[in-house]
Amino acid sequence: MDMIERKKYLERLIARKENGLVKVITGIRRCGKSYLLFNIYKSYLKSIGVEDDQIICLALDDDENIQYRNPLELGKYIRSLTTDESKTYYVFLDEIQKVVTIQNPYIQGVEDKIGFVDVVLGLMKHDNIDVYVTGSNSKMLSSDILTEFRGRGDEIRVNPLSFEEFYHAYEGDKRDAWQEYYTYGGLPLVMMKKSHEEKAKYLQSLFDKIYLGDIIERNKILHDKSVLDDILNIISSSVGSLTNAGKIARTFRSERQVNISDETVSRYLEFFVDAFMIYKADRYDVKGRKYIGSPLKYYFSDVGLRNARLNFRQQEENHIMENIIYNELLCREFNVDVGVVEYCYKDEQKKSKRTQLEIDFVANKGSRRYYIQSALTVADEEKRAQEVNSLNRVGDSFKKIVVVKDNIIPWHDENGILYVGIEKFLLNETAMEL
Secondary structure, three states: OOOOOOHHHHHHHHHHOOOOOEEEEEOOOOOOHHHHHHHHHHHHHHHOOOOHHHEEEEEOOOHHHHHHHOHHHHHHHHHHOOOOOOOOEEEEEEOHHHOOOEEOOOOOOOOOEEOHHHHHHHHHOOOOEEEEEEEOOHHHHOHHHHHHOOOOEEEEEOOOOOHHHHHHHOOOOHHHHHHHHHHHOOOHHHHHOOOHHHHHHHHHHHHHHHHHHHHHHHOOOOOOHHHHHHHHHHHHHOOOOOEOHHHHHHHHHHHOOOOOOHHHHHHHHHHHHHOOOEEEEEEEEOOOOEEEEEEEEEEEOOHHHHHHHOOOOOOOHHHHHHHHHHHHHHHOOOEEEEEEEEEEEEOOOOOEEEEEEEEEEEEEEOOEEEEEEEEOOOOOHHHHHHHHHHHHOOOOOOEEEEEEOOOOOOEEOOOOOEEEEHHHHHHOHHHHHO
């Protein structure tokens, strides 16, 4: 398989090159962060004339580099390679969270800690050093760490392969690409596996040996691994459905005869979010212009992981398609919420009733907004009316889109709602503007 270009992320790196900020590259493990830096971006730098000795690559999860998990040793090593002030050096530090926090050995009896943030900020004081770091933990490498970098951090979130990236790298019959993608997802190494058994084994081993192991170690979970497993199974089964910690806790009590608090469930869910395994989508009241606290929805950052978790038993294409659309909107750097439209009506007894209708996604970027519904088909008029009921009640002029599974020619109905097929929507960003 040829190199997958990952053009969007390369363009984002190029745009941030030598901008005076630490480029913080985050995302789930095995989504391609290291490859993006060490191969794709490095190749780009060399193509514009950067010499090998100006590119310093250090994989901190490699046992050969274990001494550089000491922040003082790491800083000393990088500075020893960046002494020529006439050159610009590009420093790539992979899995930076492996660097431990230590006591300052020069100050005794005082609580003074040194970690990788101190090292990176120290390097950034040199105008000829451009630093890029990767990590797989959002608490360490998202809002918290950007704050610690004191305004000098610039986050780039990397996701598993989008359908467009997958499609252009797919070596089989292109007509099979969608089925392959919604079954096995977009983790790059999955594409190298040939059989269902190989793909399934790889995805399932990621859970057992990498993701869950990381969460258990990081959060010091000693006794509740089975609870962690069960919560993950429940979330896997309820993709696209409204839920919350209380509902999950009640499921434990009624189906598993296990007493677990809402707070514990909520904390464990955050562990999955922090590891980039799942995303949390809040509900937004479109007309009231406010967020609704609970319930909400969870989506997997990669649908192949979700399917593997359930041993590929629950292949409801409608929920999987919804998950893929959500991920695609995130890849396009939209802020995405689940929409709610509330309205009043008269029942058969002429009594006033209030109800809520759901819009799958409200996607915002700057001044742009899109209301998006995911539907397997709208061939039946009754089904179509049901899908667009919420969109027709929004009452503003922002774009409204229904994405269907069928490979259709895009069209607009009498209310201006756009209908477009899933493959066209995923393969062409301009399809949202038709």
